[in-house]
Amino acid sequence: MSPWLRLHAMALADAWRRVAGQPLASAVAMAVIALAVALPVLAYVIVGNATRAAGSFDADPHINVFLALDATDEDARRVEAALKARPESAAVRFIPRGKALEELKASSHLADLLAQLDRNPLPHAFSVRMKTRDAERLSAVRADWLTLPRVDQVSADFEWAEKLSRATRFAQRAVAGLIAILAAAVLLVVGHLIRLQVVTQREEIALSQLVGATAADVRRPFLYHGVLQGMAGGALALGVAAMGVSWLDLELQALTSSYGADLKITFLTMPEGVVIVGSVVLLALAGAWLSVSRELRRFAAAA
């Protein structure tokens, strides 16, 4: 083994002895890191799932046009031509009343009820994707289309989409803020833990420096100590967050199955998990580094 590799192996062994030598303090630090990390991870997972769910709705503004129940196919063709003629229309989709009924039967629990009806309760309809998001122009178009012959209702369902996308942006920002605050907490927790270690080993550090230890030699075992704490805390955090998610998921399953929907919370992907644990390790490393450097400067000033 090269001396360089041996120095690192010895520093790691030293760090492990320090962790194992004070199981209570190590466990408390690990738990604090885990809680500080689990909270934003949980928020990240929930907001990520909510954003994905929101994204599965078409966020482009749509205007739905419903014809009168007794409107004929001929009427529908005339209305379609009028809708397409508007410059604001991007795409016009015709939903014949027969097809609308089939879809409703397939996608809901109302099949039994619908089967009892002697006639189709649904009208012909159009779903028009709009080119503009401008609320004033959209409502002008809506008012115009209401006056078309045989048109019964015009609904513009773009406002909620706009609101939804604003809400998800807000949630993402809140998570980012949470991450920043709790990252600082991890930095401080590890920094404090390492500072206590450095202070109790002050005599040994001073002697080591006298007999030839460089600043890097002194720092090394403490950095490994920080890394070990970070790894343990990060891994535990993922465990805690996974438990939290599966507990929430159970409730969500019970809730959504009664609506006939099947929503499932997806947890982190493997790369996301690696990035999170890696970030915690880096934070712990930074906390240890800052702490050791600060204490060494204080020793030097006191000497």
Place this chain on the structure above:
Amino acid sequence: MIQFSAVAKRYAGGHEALQDVSCEVMAGELVVVTGPSGAGKSTFLKLASGIERATRGSVVVNGQNLSSLGETALAVLRRNIGFVFQDHKLLFDRSAWDNVALPLRIAGASRDETGRRVRAALDKVGLLGREKAMPVTLSGGEQQRLCIARAIVNRPAILVADEPTGNLDAASARAVLDLFLSFNRVGVTVLLSTHDEAAAAPLGGRHLAIASGRLAAGAP
């Protein structure tokens, strides 16, 4: 081996510990630094071994000007200079073996090499049977010899000792001085200080007298 040129050392409080000291210690020489307490002997030894830096002038050890070395290079240089501290500086929560092994751990020596060298160093100072002992269970003379074992475990070319016989009875002091003589005989440059010139007389070697921070006699 060690050259001082117009060296001065002033401590942060303003105390001028050394002034205009110029001298040279040749390779393989045994030099005894004498003088009353507070004359600047410890400062001289610390400057010579790279533990402290001169305020003015230059200290050259083994061809390297210490004032031009960075902290890391200076630390690495200290590995080749054995230093026996006046207050021993033993780690009291570690065994004799671990105390002696510390410099080797810092240098990243292998387990085999560490074992060999620690045994050899303990053997040389007559403590091979006490390797598992904790320092508090050792007598004053034994603690001093443990400190010497730690200083020589890296097989340094220069051995520096600050008042190594300070608190020892005559017999222990004699044993410690004989140790330094035996190292000097095999080619190690030895630099030690004492306030008791009579006790150091049997050592022979060149004497450098320091008084009030200045070199009094015996220089070049």
